[in-house]
Amino acid sequence: MSIDSNYFSLLSKLPPYVFSVVNELKYSARRRGDDIIDFGMGNPDQATPKHIVEKLMESTVQGKNHRYSVSAGLPKLRLAISDWYKKNYDVQIDPDSETIVTIGSKEGLSHLMIAMLSPGEVVMVPDPCYPIHSFSVLIARGDIRPYDSFEENEMLNSILKGLKKNPKPKALIISFPSNPTTQTVNLEFFDKIVEIAKENNIVVIHDFAYADICFDGYKAPSFLQAKGAKDVGVESFSMSKSYNMAGWRVGFMSGNKEIISALRRVKSYLDYGIFQPIQISAITALNETHDCVDQITQTYCSRRNRLIDSFANSGWKIKKPDATMFVWAEIPDKFKSLGSLEFSKKLITDCNVAVSPGIGFGKNGDNFVRFALIENEQRILQASRSIRKLSL
Numbered sequence: 486m487s488i489d490s491n492y493f494s495l496l497s498k499l500p501p502y503v504f505s506v507v508n509e510l511k512y513s514a515r516r517r518g519d520d521i522i523d524f525g526m527g528n529p530d531q532a533t534p535k536h537i538v539e540k541l542m543e544s545t546v547q548g549k550n551h552r553y554s555v556s557a558g559l560p561k562l563r564l565a566i567s568d569w570y571k572k573n574y575d576v577q578i579d580p581d582s583e584t585i586v587t588i589g590s591k592e593g594l595s596h597l598m599i600a601m602l603s604p605g606e607v608v609m610v611p612d613p614c615y616p617i618h619s620f621s622v623l624i625a626r627g628d629i630r631p632y633d634s635f636e637e638n639e640m641l642n643s644i645l646k647g648l649k650k651n652p653k654p655k656a657l658i659i660s661f662p663s664n665p666t667t668q669t670v671n672l673e674f675f676d677k678i679v680e681i682a683k684e685n686n687i688v689v690i691h692d693f694a695y696a697d698i699c700f701d702g703y704k705a706p707s708f709l710q711a712k713g714a715k716d717v718g719v720e721s722f723s724m725s726k727s728y729n730m731a732g733w734r735v736g737f738m739s740g741n742k743e744i745i746s747a748l749r750r751v752k753s754y755l756d757y758g759i760f761q762p763i764q765i766s767a768i769t770a771l772n773e774t775h776d777c778v779d780q781i782t783q784t785y786c787s788r789r790n791r792l793i794d795s796f797a798n799s800g801w802k803i804k805k806p807d808a809t810m811f812v813w814a815e816i817p818d819k820f821k822s823l824g825s826l827e828f829s830k831k832l833i834t835d836c837n838v839a840v841s842p843g844i845g846f847g848k849n850g851d852n853f854v855r856f857a858l859i860e861n862e863q864r865i866l867q868a869s870r871s872i873r874k875l876s877l
Contacts, residue, residue: 498623503845507829511839522868523839524856527664527810531784533729534777540769544762554758557749558586558737562764565771566737573696574707583715584739585749586767588759590694590723591617593738593748596755597690597719598625600747607654609647611640613843613850615664615692630654633849634666637674641681648685657682660692662705662808665846665855669703669807675711682717688744689718694736697727697778699808700786709740719744726810727778728770735759735767785810788858788865795869800877812856813843817877825851836871 507525514521532538544550557563563580570576578584587593594617602608604626610619611634622629630650632643648654659678661670675691682689691708699705708720719740725731738748758764792812793805803814820828825842832838832854841857843850860868 495624495626498626499620503826503842506826507833507839507842510830510833514833514837519837521833521837521839522860522864522871524858524860524868525839525841526859527726527857528859529726529729529731529810530859530861531729531781533733534770534774536773536777537728537730537766537770541762541766544765547762550761550765552761554761554764556752556756556758558584558758559761559764559768562586562768562771563737565768566739569771570707570709570739574710576707576709578709578739579742582742583745584737585745585752586759586764587721587736587738587752588756589725589734590692590721590736590738591621592734593721593736594618594690594692595621595624596751597738597744597748598622598627600751601625601656601688601744602627605652607652609644609654609657609687611658611660611663612848613665613846613853614658615660616846618658618660618692619847627655631847631849634663635668635849637670641677644681648681648687653685654687656688656690658690658692659708660694662695662699662806664695664809665811665813665841665843665850665853667806667809667811667813669699669705672706672710675706675708675714678708679711679713679717683713687717688741689714691718691720693720694723695726695809696722698782698785698810700782700789701807703807705808715740715742717741724767724770727781728774729781730767730770733763733766735763785858788860788862791862791865792856792858792869795866796872799869799872801872810858812858814840814854814856816843816852816854817875819877820875821852825854829854831875832872836868836874838868838871 566584567578567580570578598621602625607628608622610629612631619629630647632647721738723736825844829842841855843853
């Protein structure tokens with residue numbers, strides 16, 4: 486028989502992957518020998534702290550760690566997660582019922598959507614957003630209802646308007662500090678979200694991937710610090726960025742025990758947990774890595790300052806973010822009519838600089854491009870000099 490695209494009904498719901506257009510241009514340029522300064526993917530360029538790697542090597546040679554693990558995560562890792570919340574946010578987490586280890590944050594969110602949604606049920610998703618926030622809903626055969634995610638009051642108003650529409654949303658996804666917009670909020674904002682969730686009987690899922698990467702005295706609050714947060718939702722954290730463990734694929738989700746239980750049940754059918762030496766190393770990371778997290782954050786802060794200052798000297802005025810490993814840059818007026826995809830292509834062809842087009846994060850992002858702070862300061866200066874070719 487002949488198998489065509491009609492056999493894969495899910496794929497028709499997934500939008501084209503905008504970033505592949507820029508990536509193909511980048512790869513073609515590199516094949517020609519061009520030196521592309523790559524600010525595209527948020528893939529940390531620094532090494533995982535040495536003591537975490539040493540723990541991995543130590544535990545890998547022990548044969549007992551080569552067997553199947555448990556999908557919910559090692560009990561000692563869940564205890565370390567509970568201690569991490571208490572130490573950093575004064576939040577009490579039951580390690581047995583209120584947290585679960587995930588294979589990075591994307592896996593946990595995706596499997597939670599599968600556990601929660603029936604076909605056609607609605608989830609409110611920020612626009613712009615990290616792509617998996619919307620794609621996880623589509624993959625679970627749900628429907629997304631976008632809300633504006635730029636300014637706090639505008640966002641709350643947009644959420645409230647979305648809640649009044651039919652069918653009524655089942656869940657709300659939020660993420661602060663935000664990827665891609667770098668937006669931050671205070672604890673009072675989360676108090677309002679909890680109040681809205683209770684009034685409208687919806688679940689809240691907060692992506693807290695950039696919890697630690699904050700600058701200039703700002704400290705990001707945890708959603709779970711808000712009074713009543715565990716009554717309505719959960720929070721996801723990834724160890725990819727704070728600990729330079731992107732390729733290790735380890736994170737966790739914590740909060741409401743019924744939601745955690747549902748995710749645990751789905752995962753029990755689908756995986757046997759992360760390779761145990763990685764989980765053991767994650768315990769070490771959570772318990773013993775404070776100075777390294779500070780150093781990683783300082784590196785991103787220095788790169789942020791270098792990019793903002795040097796690009797200003799080249800004529801591009803960009804708002805300085807308070808958190809994340811990104812810079813969310815409004816396209817200069819001269820080129821705004823191009824849209825973010827064409828402008829990103831122009832940066833590659835004219836300046837040998839690769840960025841992520843804002844349209845890839847949602848239609849509200851089309852006046853912006855995202856820089857990931859994954860090039861060193863010398864390369865950032867090189868990029869700023871090259872940007873001058875555009876005569877901004």
